[in-house]
Amino acid sequence: MDVRTLCLGILALGDASGYEIKKMVAEGSFSFFSEASYGSIYPALTRLTEEGLVTCREEAQDKRPDKKVYSLTPAGRAALRDTLRKDPGPDRHRSEFLAALLFAEAVSPERVRDLIDERVAQHEKKIAELKGLLEEDVSAVSRFVIEYGIATQEAALHYLKRHRDRLLGELGHTIEAAE
Amino acid sequence: MDVRTLCLGILALGDASGYEIKKMVAEGSFSFFSEASYGSIYPALTRLTEEGLVTCREEAQDKRPDKKVYSLTPAGRAALRDTLRKDPGPDRHRSEFLAALLFAEAVSPERVRDLIDERVAQHEKKIAELKGLLEEDVSAVSRFVIEYGIATQEAALHYLKRHRDRLLGELGHTIEAAE
DNA sequence: ACAGATAGTATCGACTTGATATATCTTATG
DNA sequence: CATAAGATATATCAAGTCGATACTATCTGT
The missing domain is CATH 1.10.287 (Helix Hairpins)
Structure with a gap:
């Protein structure tokens, strides 16, 4: 499961910004079986946008930095479904x-x-x-x-x-x- | 736990070649909580040798390619002890x-x-x-x-x-x- | 006979981590 | 009240790592 697929999957559950994706993998229900850093999330979102699997809209916020909110496109949903059809690889546990x-x-x-x-x-x-x-x-x-x-x-x-x-x-x- | 420390630790249990270290992390008692590829093991061993934490001797073998067998030096054992004194980081589980x-x-x-x-x-x-x-x-x-x-x-x-x-x-x- | 596993060293591109930079706003603390 | 700390937000970079591949030779199974 590369960060690319992780982003696609999280966006399938709802729109999110890079920052929010990072928070989910660090704190949410994803926190105990996956990880990803900004250095992998932001490039992944950029590439997914270029490939048309997600779209990005900039949202201005009051008293907060602007957000880039990403949404899954139908093509993105299809790509995710294709990936999920394959058997998941074995767990990797580093202790x-x-x-x-x-x-x-x-x-x-x-x-x-x-x-x-x-x-x-x-x-x-x-x-x-x-x-x-x-x-x-x-x-x-x-x-x-x-x-x-x-x-x-x-x-x-x-x-x-x-x-x-x-x-x-x-x-x-x-x-x-x-x- | 970077591959560097992993190599140091395995060599603390006995001399080994890069190939043997790889086999231990892929099949031995290490297999279910750690992983490392040749692409990280060989460079790590080279650097550890340069830093004097391990030594390397080439062993010619009958009907098999030569081996480079690495051994921990006293400095290497000290470096490992220093690392182990620190609290281990949390487990990382990717599923x-x-x-x-x-x-x-x-x-x-x-x-x-x-x-x-x-x-x-x-x-x-x-x-x-x-x-x-x-x-x-x-x-x-x-x-x-x-x-x-x-x-x-x-x-x-x-x-x-x-x-x-x-x-x-x-x-x-x-x-x-x-x- | 021939494919495939085993033993061995080594490298490369692509990906990932962890730290850091930048900037603003909110919340504690002395 | 000041000031430190932390949250919100995007982004990059060096260093480390993975997975695949290259190369060579032997041993094993069909």
């Missing part, structure tokens, strides 16, 4: 936490405990955030997506809580054995 | 599946069912893969990381199975109401 855990063993085993404890707090925060989204966002599919996120976050959290001590015990033996 | 679900509602609600059913199969495959890894890989932290992955994948799978029909029911009403 500095898990990498740090694996590497910490090699350079500083004591760090493992702190890493896990910080992570527990992060999961709890994320779950609270997602539950907050549930109260605003009412579309059935949005709710499904957010609850899917909550389910996985909670599973991760419970796994950490249940297995933390076992892991630290096993590492304890390793550390002692190495000394 | 074409979840995006497609949200967008499908807008352009082709019938697609939602197929998307979910394909996804169930994908999760089952992924879980089997991870369980396969468990049998080879024995390090305590590796096992922890892989089981963490299994726990989240299973939670996602069960969520989909439990809520699929409810969602399709809700969409059914939407579709009927729109027609």
Whole structure:
């Protein structure tokens, strides 16, 4: 899913400016499974406009900078439908936490405990955030997506809580054995 | 976690060539939370060598192309430790599946069912893969990381199975109401 | 015999990130 | 009341990254 398609999809849900698209991927129901920066959104919108998949109208605002509001054209909707017909690629999950855990063993085993404890707090925060989204966002599919996120976050959290001590015990033996 | 640190961390677990590093991130215990292409690994190794964080020796092999085997230097180990002292950034999760679900509602609600059913199969495959890894890989932290992955994948799978029909029911009403 | 996978290094264009610039308005805080 | 901080808005740039491809040689399956 490139930023191009992401923009097309968001515009299929309603008109928006580049700034608003950025906000949606950073804070809205998109926030936990996609990301995009201005540096990719603005060029994407420019190209989509050139290709006739979206149109742009400038809206003057009171006491605020002008907005460029983009709308999906019929051609854009068709292009999106074509893309969605294809099977979505596999999820891509990058976790500095898990990498740090694996590497910490090699350079500083004591760090493992702190890493896990910080992570527990992060999961709890994320779950609270997602539950907050549930109260605003009412579309059935949005709710499904957010609850899917909550389910996985909670599973991760419970796994950490249940297995933390076992892991630290096993590492304890390793550390002692190495000394 | 940039590819630079990823290489440093993998080399902390043992010497490796660029090709082997790529294989680890694509297939090993790293596979489900990190990715890196040759186009980022080779330049990273070159730069790390220039900076004295790794060393490189060429190994001639019988009936195979020569290898460039990289090893972590003490300076490299120190650099890795410094990086790991910092808090890991939040996970980044990109899911074409979840995006497609949200967008499908807008352009082709019938697609939602197929998307979910394909996804169930994908999760089952992924879980089997991870369980396969468990049998080879024995390090305590590796096992922890892989089981963490299994726990989240299973939670996602069960969520989909439990809520699929409810969602399709809700969409059914939407579709009927729109027609 | 021949296709395709495996082992290996390497590069390139296109895309993406993260930081930064610019400018104005609103909201806290001392 | 001043002033810092943050929101609203567009835009660019260097540096990093992906995915495809190139090249060569061997091993494996049909």
